[in-house]
Amino acid sequence: MTHPHRWWWRIATVLAVGAAVATVSVGPWRVYGRATSATADTDPPSCPVGETLPIMDSPHISQAEASDVRYSSEPPTSGPHFPFTVTPGVYEDSVPDALIVQALELGDVAVLYAPATPPDLIGSMRRFARTHPADVVMAPHPGVHKGVALTGWGCLLRMSMFDEATATLFVTQVAGRYVHGWAR
Amino acid sequence: MARPSTPKSWEVLIGEQSETSAEVPATVRLLVIAPDGDEFILGRNDLGVYVAVPEPGAVFVRALQDGCSLADATARAGATAGAEVNGGEFLDGLRAAGLLDRQRAGGTSQTAESADGDGRSIRWFEGISPRTARVFFGRPAWALYVGAAVAAAMVLATRPALRPSYSHVWWLPDPLLSLVTYVLLGFVLAALHEVWHWLAGRSAGVPAAFRISRRGAYLVFETDLSQIVTVNRTARYGPFLAGMAFDVTVLAGALAARAAYGSGVVEIPPSLDRLLAAVVLALVIGIVWQWSALFLRSDGYAVLANALRCHNLFRATVLTTKWRIWGLSGEEAAEFGAIGPRDRAVARWFGLVYLLGMIGTLWAILIFALPFLLSTGAWVSANLAAYSLSSVAFWESLAVLVYLVAGVVGPAVIAWRERRLRRAGALL
Structure with a gap:
């Protein structure tokens, strides 16, 4: 049993599937090509707040390869990273650099403090991080020996003491400034 | 949630057998009757089989359940229909649909779908x-x-x-x-x-x-x-x-x-x-x-x-779409013909929703599932090669790999099993 307008339906179906494939392959909504790439832009705009650092080559690496990576800064602001990210929020233990770097590449900001930071100062930083639940990853970092380091993609701001006004300026200016794409 | 079972239409019941039997089986008492808009649903809860019939069919069955003879029940159905009806033929249609089968041992409420033929629901x-x-x-x-x-x-x-x-x-x-x-x-x-x-x-x-x-x-x-x-x-x-x-x-x-x-x-x-x-x-x-x-x-x-x-909108939509693009086999054409006019009318435009849904799913697989599968699969494979059996990373990687493989293989295995059961008549 065949439909009287079967060829019209076939042509319409092929066009619809073709449009869907074209949408994910070319043009402004292209996602698939970007999703399979692991190379970030090497020349994002300079940082509005803090120090602008050169962007390292930033491929995806495995967990086993992470121990051999040497970043250009401590804490890192770019470089090799895992193909996974980390949920913005407060972490009580340190988070692997390769995860933090991926979060930075996706537009997040990290608030990384020295492990020996007094609890009351950690409390004030936590209150700050809680007010930015979509943008800030906060965790202790073994490479921060004193004070606090705020990092974004290619951006670093060191503070000897946590200052909420400066931190707020950094987050509002840097978070989402460079967003690489979800799966790179 | 599973789709509800799909009642067959009155026309199918009438047309399935030509030779009639005047005997009224005792299992007619097990039939449930439920109004459904202009129609009625006749079904067996113990078997999970249901059909949609017009009011005279429901009147006929109710009369039999009240103890009427086949002739009296047919007369009541005829009075409701305002025309002559063939009660014996209708009864044979119910029998052919499995509605008059003997009660399942234990009274288990299984459909052919839910039991998957092996009683493991x-x-x-x-x-x-x-x-x-x-x-x-x-x-x-x-x-x-x-x-x-x-x-x-x-x-x-x-x-x-x-x-x-x-x-x-x-x-x-x-x-x-x-x-x-x-x-x-x-x-x-x-x-x-x-x-x-x-x-x-x-x-x-x-x-x-x-x-x-x-x-x-x-x-x-x-x-x-x-x-x-x-x-x-x-x-x-x-x-x-x-x-x-x-x-x-x-x-x-x-x-x-x-x-x-x-x-x-x-x-x-x-x-x-x-x-x-x-x-x-x-x-x-x-x-x-x-x-x-x-x-x-x-x-x-x-x-x-x-x-x-x-x-039965799902099957009506599937068959409408297949009819438009590929054509229907004889068996499918018979099934399509047995679907009620309401379902077929809705399926004409619901078929576009169906087609868009399939294209959207293809899009989601290309955009999210495939890149995620490839990147995660490569990552855990590298971990499995690099770490020893005594490391946490190895076992976490193995668990994720099992999940990824199950996500790909599982649906294929279930699809193959459903196809096998359907061919054996154990799945609707």
Whole structure:
């Protein structure tokens, strides 16, 4: 049993599937090509707040390869990273650099403090991080020996003491400034 | 939630046998009769078989159940129809449809689908009384569910920072442990979603069976509510919407907790806040799925098919689409011809929804599933090669690899099994 307008339906179906494939392959909504790439832009705009650092080559690496990576800064602001990210929020233990770097590449900001930071100062930083639940990853970092380091993609701001006004300026200016794409 | 079983039409019953038998089997007393708009549903709850018939058919069966002879029952049906009817032929149609088969041992409420031919469906029916179940689906409960849906929508609209993000999958500093726990979280939420369907079915007095199946390329939990066709259409919305009622209530609670934590109103462990973010992500994906995967018989499909007063919209849509693009075999053409005119009329435009859904699913696989599968598969494979059996990373990687392989192979195995059972006549 065949439909009287079967060829019209076939042509319409092929066009619809073709449009869907074209949408994910070319043009402004292209996602698939970007999703399979692991190379970030090497020349994002300079940082509005803090120090602008050169962007390292930033491929995806495995967990086993992470121990051999040497970043250009401590804490890192770019470089090799895992193909996974980390949920913005407060972490009580340190988070692997390769995860933090991926979060930075996706537009997040990290608030990384020295492990020996007094609890009351950690409390004030936590209150700050809680007010930015979509943008800030906060965790202790073994490479921060004193004070606090705020990092974004290619951006670093060191503070000897946590200052909420400066931190707020950094987050509002840097978070989402460079967003690489979800799966790179 | 599984789609309700699909009642056959009156025309099929009349046309299936030409030789009639005047004997009225005792099993006619087991038939349930339920009004359904202009038609009536005749069914066997113990067999999970249902048919849709016009009023004279229901009058005929009711007369037999009241002890009338075949001639008297036929006369009553004829009076209702305003024309001469053939009661013996109708009875043979019921027999051919399996509605007059002997009672199944133990009275198990299985459909051919739910039993999958091997009797392994799980009976939940006796677990809780309808009266207890109704506590969760009375007016106060539905007011709570609607309020939760409105509150969740308002929070998501006005607090962008609390909206779900794919990054919320990785809520722990260990990416593989995050993935494993997120998958388990998804299983728990899906199971509770189905429990709410089951509870709602129970509150309506409808038995249900729980099982694991597939929709397209996805493994899913299902609650078989086949006997829902024996209650009126208005009463069906509760069981159909119950899963999403659970989802929006948990969603509203999780969003409220995150908002209160962010505002400093409550203190919760930071890891719980991140877990709640993962819960929000899983629930929002689930709700969007229910309203976008209409072509995979989602809850949204069940609600729409009920609202459109269809009996067998899914098969009508599949066959309409196949007819338009490929053509139908003789068997399929016969099945299509037996589907009621209402279903076929709706299927004409619902076929576009079906086609768009398939294209959307293909898009989602290319955009999300395939890159995720490739990158995660490469990552865990590198870990398995680099780490020893005594390391945590090795076993986490193995667990994720098993999950990835199951996600790809599982639906294919179930599809093959369904095809085999269908060919053997053990699956509708």
